[in-house]
Amino acid sequence: MADRIPWETAERASRVFSVALIPVVLAVVGYYANQSLEQTKVKDELLKKATEVIFQKADPMIDDETSFEGRRAYRKHWVEIYNSLAEQKLSDSFIAIMMEQDTLKDENKDLFHLTNMPGMMAKNDGTEPPGSTNENEMGHGWVAIGRLDSKRYSDRNFDVPDKALGPNGKLKPGETIQSRWSVTLRKNARNIEDRKGYSGTSRGLLWGGECVRVIDSAVDGRAQTWAFIEIVQCPQVPDPLPPWVEAGIGFPMP
DSSP states (O other): OTTHHHHHHHHHHHHHHHHHHHHHHHHHHHHHHHHHHHHHHHHHHHHHHHHHHHHOSOOTTOOTTSOHHHHHHHHHHHHHHHHHHOSSOOOHHHHHHHHTTTGGGOTTSOEEBTTBOOOOEEOOSSSSOTTOOOGGGEESEEEEEEOTTOOOGGGBSEEOOGGGBOGGGOBOTTOEEEESSOEEEESSSOOOOOBTTBOTTEEEEEOTTOEEEEEEEEEOTTSOEEEEEEEEOOOOOOOOOOHHHHTTOOSOOO
């Protein structure tokens, strides 16, 4: 009988303690539920805004005063937010189309491609004297390649094959890369944003889909790779082998 008293006391204490914990448990559960609802609400609002920016032609945040680089950065931001929240991701080809929107908005920009090249210029990354005429360092200008360490499609302005990757975020000289969309061709590797009535360091736009040969490259303080380039003919893609050759069977008998 004496042995049952401690157990009964402990049982009553346990019940009282459990009842006292119920409000605490409910408060904790309610707090995390509210947090989850708030996070869901924020995500829904962000996804709605990203959808509006991507799929609506007019955007009140983009006007005639917004530079080409500003429009490109704004669009890239919302493309990546959309892909991080939406169940159905945007394809790479759709992103490329998005990045080309309003490319021709600046009608005063020269458009450079294989049949309309700018004059050759000496490399000028701030380390060489002006007017350098070293023929081995002559090219068409500097372009921003993007962040080579990023897996996000919009973070690279060019398709860069693995064999073109060099050490420390640079590119190997002599390699050919292809622009995913139109990019600014610059006089040096300084990202001075173009402004209305001020051309900054821009020579014009390198047309999307053009191929360039890397002459030199550099990495800026934001870990973005730049390249001094020459516009060249894209390598010819060989026709695919017939399926019987791919399979090692040989040519079919006549």
